[in-house]
Amino acid sequence: LQRYLRDSPTPALDYASGLSLQVALRFALLSAHDTVAQKDYEPVLPPMPDELPDDEEATRIVCLVKNKQPLGATIKRNEISGEIFVARVIHGGLADRSGDRIIEVNGFPVDGMEPEQVIQVQARSQGTIMFKVVPITERPVHNQTMLYVRAMADYSPQQDQTIPCADAGMSFRKGDVLEIVDQTDALWWQAKKLPSNTACAGLIPSANLLKRKQREVWWSQPYQPCQSIILCSMYWFACITAPSSRTFNFFSVGFRRSMRLCRRRFHSTIQPSCHTRCPSSCYSALNSPYEEVVRYQRHPQDAHRLIALLGPSGVGVNELRRRLIEINPNIFQGAVPYTTRAPKGYEESGREYYFTSRETFDNMVYNNRFVEYGEYKGNLYGTTVDSVREVLNSGKICVIDIEANAIQAVRTHELRAYIIYVKPPPLERLRETRQDSYITTNYYVNRPFKEEDFQEMEEASRKIESHYWQFFDHVLVNDELQDSCVQLLTAVRKAQDEPQWVPASWIRPTAES
């Protein structure tokens, strides 16, 4: 504006936006032009009051221009003195000053008023609001480092009776990455949802407060068996069985179609206690509604990240994994599972399976060596961390499929699993795309998909999503198979070569992790 005043250019027209009503962008540009042409420099601030207090340091006049943005501050009343204070100023909001005592709003003395009445005064004002405030002399120095977290729960300020101001609140869904910009208040933090293009932060419950809220909700709900699954989602168990009779063009490890069947059938056979199996991960998932995350980019010399695929039975997890490995078996590989069953004539230990005794297997279970394991027809089957490590150490990308309750076993500092959730497309697309496909069920090895298979898949995906969505690094809707393969390949490449949000404990390992 200073330069404009100096140069005094003459506008071509006073009303140029009429020239181009159809093109929104151009219209915006032209109306900006008109604003300058008409010298319409909002806001016009009201004149300063004549009677300024003698002690200039003691009070300040703060003038804010109202627009569609919230004011960005919450106020509170001191119950004893009746004085009104700015309780909290929202980071990046209009009123980015904190702790000041408000004595007047638009000329009305507000001492002794209820906060709601003060808000009424503000709400009535048009254009500008003038506050007379007594600034606090000693402002707390906030020496905060940047904190990023992944939300492990959903939150909606509109449904929270306890939030100081629902309009200043920020809703989030589990899995969202939040930048915490202010943690000075023990109960209400300020945060931005990433990726963010707003300067203004929103109020969210602090970790302790959200934890308390979750516990209250949990206690107030009637018992549902699936809740125990959420709470003990780290019970890692599954049943794995012999390779299916299906043969492929090349031998590929771990395409055990019946393994997933078996998991379904024997779902509840093995449930090791949380404390003996994975105390640290259980504890943190139960107690931290926010998981601290950092941006991580794999160094080209580091081992690849493990790729773990999961999804409801029949959605196509194995098909996608098989096709990915087929694309380039020199790059992608599955992990060789262990079993206690006797080898068949053509089988070689270390190729189809590692064959081992029951005693050794039990020992491995005891020593937490398995990502997943289970029993089928009297034999034990399982995938170990060592088998995964072997593939990763060979420089290849290890691709495995897991049940959702094995997620915590692979989300570790060492494996740095990238979790891809394979989601069914909408029902009508399932019907169309699976017309010529075959499903394997508990009773049939291969039969065409039926309507109830699709319904079951939908139902299962809803359950998986409601319990585990926060852990998914990528969601792949398996609609057209070819497209899904391309998407999978792209996601895997990104997982290895592009920066990703990962748990901070992977980068700064703690005693627990």
Ligand SMILES: Nc1ncnc2c1ncn2[C@@H]1O[C@H](COP(=O)(O)OP(=O)(O)OP(=O)(O)O)[C@@H](O)[C@H]1O
């Ligand atoms: N996008 C797709 N379009 C059409 N058919 C598909 C698609 N994805 C997978 N299929 C087919 O659906 C069937 C089930 O797939 P797949 O065996 O991979 O399921 P899964 O998720 O591993 O489940 P399960 O563990 O029960 O075997 C297979 O015949 C597969 O070829």
